[in-house]
Amino acid sequence: xxxxxxxxxxxxxRYAEHVAVRDLSLFVPRGAVYGLLGPNGAGKTTTxxxxxxxxxxxxxxxxxxGQPNTDPRITNRIGYLPEERGLYxxxxxxxxxxxxxxxxxxxxxxxxxxxxxxxxxxxxxxxxKDWGASKIDELSRGMQQKVQFIGTLLHDPxxxxxxxxxxxxxxxxxxxxKDTIVELKERNKTVIFSTHLMDNAERLCDSVCIIAxxxxxxxxxxxxxxEEHGNRSIALAxxxxxxxxxxxxxxxxxxxxxxxxxxxxxxxxxxxxxDPQVLLRRLVEAGVGIQRFEMVQPSxxxxxxxxxxATGVEEGMTGHG
Amino acid sequence: MAKLWAIIKREYLERVRSKWFVxxxxxxxxxxxxxxxxxxxxxxxxxxxEAIFNSTILxxxxxxxxxxxSLAIVGNNPKATVRPKVIVVPPSALSQAxxxxxxxxxxxxxxxxxxxxxQTLAGERARYAGRSATSIPDMERVRSAIRQTIVAMRLEKAxxxxxxxxxxxFMPLSLSSERITDKGRGGSGTVxxxxxxxxxxxxxxxxxxxxxxxxxxxxxxKTNRVAEVVVSSVPPETLLAGKVIGVGGVGLTQQVIWALxxxxxxxxxxxxxxKMGLTAAPFSMPDIGWGTAVLLVVFFVLGFTFYAALYxxxxxxxxxxxxxxxxxQPLILMLVGTAVFIQPILVNPGSRMAQIMSWMPFSAxxxxxxxLSMTSVPPLEIALTLLGLVAACFGAVWVASRxxxxxxLMYGKKPTLREMARWVTYSR
Numbered sequence: 220x221x222x223x224x225x226x227x228x229x230x231x232x233r234y235a236e237h238v239a240v241r242d243l244s245l246f247v248p249r250g251a252v253y254g255l256l257g258p259n260g261a262g263k264t265t266t267x268x269x270x271x272x273x274x275x276x277x278x279x280x281x282x283x284x285g286q287p288n289t290d291p292r293i294t295n296r297i298g299y300l301p302e303e304r305g306l307y308x309x310x311x312x313x314x315x316x317x318x319x320x321x322x323x324x325x326x327x328x329x330x331x332x333x334x335x336x337x338x339x340x341x342x343x344x345x346x347x348k349d350w351g352a353s354k355i356d357e358l359s360r361g362m363q364q365k366v367q368f369i370g371t372l373l374h375d376p377x378x379x380x381x382x383x384x385x386x387x388x389x390x391x392x393x394x395x396x397k398d399t400i401v402e403l404k405e406r407n408k409t410v411i412f413s414t415h416l417m418d419n420a421e422r423l424c425d426s427v428c429i430i431a432x433x434x435x436x437x438x439x440x441x442x443x444x445x446e447e448h449g450n451r452s453i454a455l456a457x458x459x460x461x462x463x464x465x466x467x468x469x470x471x472x473x474x475x476x477x478x479x480x481x482x483x484x485x486x487x488x489x490x491x492x493x494d495p496q497v498l499l500r501r502l503v504e505a506g507v508g509i510q511r512f513e514m515v516q517p518s519x520x521x522x523x524x525x526x527x528x529a530t531g532v533e534e535g536m537t538g539h540g
Numbered sequence: 541m542a543k544l545w546a547i548i549k550r551e552y553l554e555r556v557r558s559k560w561f562v563x564x565x566x567x568x569x570x571x572x573x574x575x576x577x578x579x580x581x582x583x584x585x586x587x588x589x590e591a592i593f594n595s596t597i598l599x600x601x602x603x604x605x606x607x608x609x610s611l612a613i614v615g616n617n618p619k620a621t622v623r624p625k626v627i628v629v630p631p632s633a634l635s636q637a638x639x640x641x642x643x644x645x646x647x648x649x650x651x652x653x654x655x656x657x658x659q660t661l662a663g664e665r666a667r668y669a670g671r672s673a674t675s676i677p678d679m680e681r682v683r684s685a686i687r688q689t690i691v692a693m694r695l696e697k698a699x700x701x702x703x704x705x706x707x708x709x710f711m712p713l714s715l716s717s718e719r720i721t722d723k724g725r726g727g728s729g730t731v732x733x734x735x736x737x738x739x740x741x742x743x744x745x746x747x748x749x750x751x752x753x754x755x756x757x758x759x760x761x762k763t764n765r766v767a768e769v770v771v772s773s774v775p776p777e778t779l780l781a782g783k784v785i786g787v788g789g790v791g792l793t794q795q796v797i798w799a800l801x802x803x804x805x806x807x808x809x810x811x812x813x814x815k816m817g818l819t820a821a822p823f824s825m826p827d828i829g830w831g832t833a834v835l836l837v838v839f840f841v842l843g844f845t846f847y848a849a850l851y852x853x854x855x856x857x858x859x860x861x862x863x864x865x866x867x868x869q870p871l872i873l874m875l876v877g878t879a880v881f882i883q884p885i886l887v888n889p890g891s892r893m894a895q896i897m898s899w900m901p902f903s904a905x906x907x908x909x910x911x912l913s914m915t916s917v918p919p920l921e922i923a924l925t926l927l928g929l930v931a932a933c934f935g936a937v938w939v940a941s942r943x944x945x946x947x948x949l950m951y952g953k954k955p956t957l958r959e960m961a962r963w964v965t966y967s968r
Contacts, residue, residue, distance in 0.1 A: 271772040273949065291775075299772045305764030310554060321546035322773040370769070 223282075224249045224378050224409040225270065230279030232265055239265040240433045243279070247411055247426070252404050254424035255413040256519070258527065262433040263413035264302060267382050270411075271299055283378065295324040298376035302383040302413075304367050308356040312343070312366055315355060316373060323374035330373060337369040341395065361389050368392075368399065379403060381412035385419055397423065417520040427519065431527045445516040448525070451476075452517040453487040453495060458508030465507055474498050479521060486521055543774045544782050551757065551786025556793065565794050569801035592678045593617075595670060596641055596653040597626045600634045601661050605689060609656065612685035624654070631657065638669075645670050654682060663690055733886055733914070739836065740882045740910040742795065747843055747905065748875055750791040751851040755864055757783055758855030758944075767948045776945035780937075784848045791844060792837070835922065836909050842929045843905020846936045847871060853940035853960075856947035863954045878903035882910065889914040899925050901932030939964055 225247035232240045240262040247253045255263050268274045270281060272288050281288040284296065306315050313334055320330035338344035338351050343365060350358060358366065364387075371379065379400075385393055400423055403410050414420055420427055421441065428438035437444060457465060460483055469478050469485065474493045479486040489495060499512055517525075555561055593614060599606030606626040614623045629637045634657070644650035652670010659665040666686050672678040692705045700708070761767040761779075770779050854867040881903070885894040889911050898908040898917075904925050911917055946963040947955070955963070 268949070273768065273771050294773050297772070299769060301765050301768045301772075303765045305766055307554070307760070307764065307766060309558075314550075314554075318546060318550045319769065322543055322770060324542065 222249060223247060224251075224284060225253075225411065226280075226282040227266075227270070228280050228282075230266075230269060230276045230281060232262075232269060232274070232276050238433050240269070240276070243430065243433070243435055245428050245435065245438055247409060249409055250404065250407045251409055251425045252400060252423055253409070253411040254420035254427040255411060255430065256415065256417065256420055256427055256523065257413075257430040257436075258415060261430045263430065264382055265433075266430070267299075267380055267411075267413060270380060271297065295374065296377045298323075298371040298374065298379045300367060300371045300379075300381045300384055302386070304364065304387075306355045306363065306366060306370070309354055311352060311354055312338075312358070313351040316351075316366065316370055319370040320373045323376075325374045333373055333375075334369070337373065341365045341369065361392055364388060364392050365395070368396065372399070372403075376408070378409045378411070381410070383414060384412050385414060385416055417518065417523055421519040429523060429526060436526045437522075441519070444519075444522060448517050448522050451489045452515050452521065453485075453489065453498070454511060454513045454515045455485040455487055455502075455509070456483060456511035457485075458510055462505070462507050464502070464505030468498070468501050468505065468507075474501075477521075477525065479524070486515075486518065488517065488521065488525065544778050547770075547774070547779060547782025548786040548789070551783050552789045555753070555787065555790045561790065561794070565797055568794070568798040569805065572798075572802050573805055591651045592672050592675075592681065593622050593624060594651045595624045595668075595672075596644075596650055597624050598634065598637050598641065598653055598655050599626055599628045600631045600655070600657045602628075602630070603661065603693075604628070605661070605693065606656055608692075609654075609685055609689045612689050613682060615681075615685070642669065654686075656686075660686065661690070663687075736889075736910050736913040737882065737886055739913050740886075740906050742798075743840055743843065743906045743909060744875065744879050744882070746791045746795065746840065747847050750787050750844060751847045751871070752868075753790075754783060754787050754848045755851040755855035755868065756861075757787065758852045758948075759858065759861065759864060762856060762948055763859065771945070771948065776948060777941045780849070780852055780941050780944050783852060784845060784937075788841065788844045788848060792840065795840070832912055835912060838926065839905045839909050839929075842926070842933055845933045846901065846905070846929070847875070849933075849937045849940035853943040853947065856944040857950070857955050857960055857963075858947075859951060859954070867954070874902040878906050881907065885910060886914070895921075899928065901929050904929050942966070 223246045225245070227243060227245045230240060230243045231238070243262075243266065255266065257263050265274070269276045270283070270288060272281075272294075275289075283293050286293050310318075313331075316334045316337075317327055317330050320333070321327060325333075334351065335344065338349070343350040343362060350362060355363060355366070371381075384396055388396060397419075400410050400412075404425075424441055426438070426440045427444065429436040439447075469475050469480075469487065472490060474490055474497065475487055476490045477488040487498075489498070495514060499509075502509060502512075597606040597610055606628065610624040610626050627637065634655070638653070638655065641650060641653040645652055650670070652668060652672055655667040655669075666683075668679065668682055688709050691709050695705050695708070696702060758767075761770065767779070850871055851868065854871065855864060858864045858867050878897070881893070881897050885891070885897065885907060888894065894907065894911055897903045898911050899921075900907075908917070908922070908925055912922075942964045943960050946966050947960070
C-alpha cells in the first residue's frame with residue numbers, strides 16, 4: 220500500500236470569475252489526522268470536492284490509495300461529511316442510513332447490524348426510544364448531526380474527509396466528533412478535515428496545510444511547522460495589565476514584531492534581531508509584575524496570522540473559535 | 541450497478557410508501573367505479589318501477605278500453621302486485637275526476653293518473669299526470685301499452701282473430717347502435733373516442749405529474765445537500781438515471797394498477813350491478829390487442845424519460861420552487877401545446893395535423909397513442925416515430941446530465957438559459 224493516502228500534485232481549478240485553487244500540491248500520510256486550514260473562500264471546499272471527484276481539476280493529478288481518484292473503486296473506501304448538512308427529511312433514519320451504506324457498497328444486511336450498533340453508541344437508540352424508526356424531520360438538529368456522522372462512517376472507510384466538521388455543532392456533538400477522530404486515528408484510518416478554527420486543528424492534527432486565496436502558504440507536521448517558526452515566541456502573563464509600561468514596551472518595534480493581546484496574557488513574536496533577555500529586563504525595570512515569561516513555540520493561530528496576515532482577516536478569518 | 545439499483549429502490553419505495561401515492565392510486569379506481577356504476581344506478585332508479593302500477597286510469601271513452609290498457613301496462617312484469625285502477629267516467633265529469641285524482645297524487649295516495657278520451661281512441665293523444673312524468677321508461681311503457689291496445693282494437697274491428705292479435709302486436713323491440721368509421725366497424729363509436737381521450741389524458745397527466753415529481757426530488761436533494769454526499773459515491777449521471785427510472789417506475793406502477801382495476805371492474809360490472817338489482821347495459825371495451833398495449837407502455841416510458849430528464853436538469857439549475865416554475869416554462873409550453881391538439885385530433889384522427897403531431901418527439905408520446913387507439917397507423921410510421929423519440933431521449937438525457945452535474949453544486953442566483961447552455965460544454 221502507498222505510504223501516502225492522498226497525493227495531490229500541481230492541481231489547479233479556475234471558474235469563470237476567479238481562480239479557486241492554484242498549483243496546489245499536498246501529501247497526506249496514511250494514518251494521519253490532517254488539517255486543511257484557511258480563511259473562508261481560500262479554496263478548501265473546492266480542494267475537497269476535487270479530492271472526491273465531484274468536480275474535476277483543470278490541471279494536475281490526484282491520487283488516493285495510490286490510484287487516480289477517478290477510479291470508481293476507491294469511493295467505497297472514503298467517507299465524506301459535507302460542510303452544509305442535510306438528509307432526506309421525510310425518510311426514516313434507518314432507511315436513510317441503509318441507503319447511504321448501499322451507496323458505499325455495503326449490503327443491506329451488514330448495514331442494518333452496524334446501524335443498530337451506531338445508534339446505540341450515539342444514544343439514538345435507548346431502552347425508552349428508538350429514533351431509528353423516526354423520520355429525519357422528527358429529530359432535533361443535534362440528533363440529525365449524529366445521524367450524518369453515522370452515515371459518513373457506516374461503511375468503515377479508510378479515509379474520512381470532513382468539510383468544516385465543527386461548524387454548527389453543539390458542544391456535546393463536537394466532543395463526540397473529536398473522540399471519533401481520535402478513535403479513527405488509533406485504528407490507522409486517515410482523516411482529513413478543513414477548518415478555520417485553529418484551536419481544534421492544533422489539538423487534533425498531526426499535519427496541517429494552510430491555504431489562502433487558493434494557494435498553499437505552508438504545510439508539514441504540526442511539530443515541524445512550529446519548530447520552523449519556533450523560539451521567537453514568548454508567552455507573557457502580567458499581574459497588572461494597566462501598568463503604563465506594558466503598552467509602551469510591547470509597542471517597541473525594535474523588540475516586538477507582533478502581539479496577540481488577550482488582556483492578561485500575551486503571545487509575543489519577537490522582532491528578528493531582538494534579544495528576549497532585553498525584553499524581560501525592560502519589563503522588570505519598569506516594575507511590571509510578571510507571572511509568566513516563557514520562550515514557547517508559537518500557536519498555529521499565531522503562525523496563521525503571521526503567514527496569512529491581515530489579508531486573511533479581511534477575507535473572513537475568525538481567529539480562535 | 542448495485543449503486544444504481546440502490547438509488548432506484550430508494551426513489552421508488554419512498555414514493556410508493558407515501559400517503560400521496562396511496563390516495564392517488566385508490567382515487568383512480570374509485571372514480572372509474574363511480575363513472576361506471578353511478579350513472580347506471582341512477583338510470584335504473586328511474587327505470588319503470590312499481591310506482592307506475594299504482595296509478596288510476598280515468599276512462600272517458602265509454603268503450604271499456606281502460607281495463608285492457610291497465611292489463612297491457614302491467615304486461616308480464618313479475619314485480620306488479622297491483623295494476624292501475626280503472627275509473628270509468630262520463631266525459632262531462634272528467635274535469636271533476638281529474639281534480640280529485642290530482643289531490644290524491646298531491647296527498648300521495650296515488651302515483652299518477654292517465655286520461656283516456658275520444659282523442660285517444662282516434663290514436664292522437666292520451667295524457668298522463670303524476671310523479672313518474674320524468675321517467676322515460678315509465679312513459680314509454682304507458683305509451684306503448686296504449687298504442688298496442690288501440691291497434692288491437694282496430695284489428696278486432698277489422699275482423700282479425702283475437703288470438704292472433706296478441707302475437708301480431710307484441711314486439712319488445714330494442715335498438716342498439718354501432719358506429720362505422722374509416723377503419724370499419726369498431727366497437728361502440730363513442731366508447732373508442734372516450735378510450736382514446738382517456739389514454740391521451742392519462743399520458744399527459746402522468747408525464748406532467750411525475751415530471752414535476754422528479755424536479756421536486758432533485759431540488760430537495762440539492763437544497764438538503766444530500767446530493768453532494770451521493771455524488772461523492774456515484775457519478776451524477778447515475779443519480780440522474782436512478783431518479784428517472786425510479787420515479788418512472790412509480791408512474792408505471794400506478795398506471796398498471798389503474799388498468800388492472802379498470803379491467804376487473806369491467807368484468808365484474810354486470811354481476812355487481814345485478815346484485816344491486818340493476819341490469820347492466822351492454823358495454824364493450826374497445827378491442828386493443830397486446831401489441832397496442834405494449835406500444836402504449838413503450839410510448840409512456842420514452843415520453844416520460846424525455847421530459848423527466850429535462851425536468852431534472854431544470855431542478856438542478858435552481859434553488860427554489862419559484863425559480864423552478866420559471867425554468868420549466870419551455871417544458872410546460874411543449875406539454876400544453878400538445879394537450880391543446882388532443883381535442884381536434886380526437887375529432888379527426890386521420891388529418892395531416894394529427895400525423896405531424898404524432899411524429900414530433902415532444903408530442904409523439906401523447907398523440908401517437910391517441911391515434912393508435914382510434915385508427916390504424918402503418919407500422920413503418922410507428923417504427924420511425926419510435927426511432928425519432930429514442931434519439932430525442934438520448935439527446936435530452938445527454939444535455940440534462942451535463943446541466944445536472946454542474947447545476948447540482950451551483951448555489952446562488954438562478955442561471956439564465958444561456959448560462960445553462962454553456963454548462964453543457966463544461967468539463968465538470
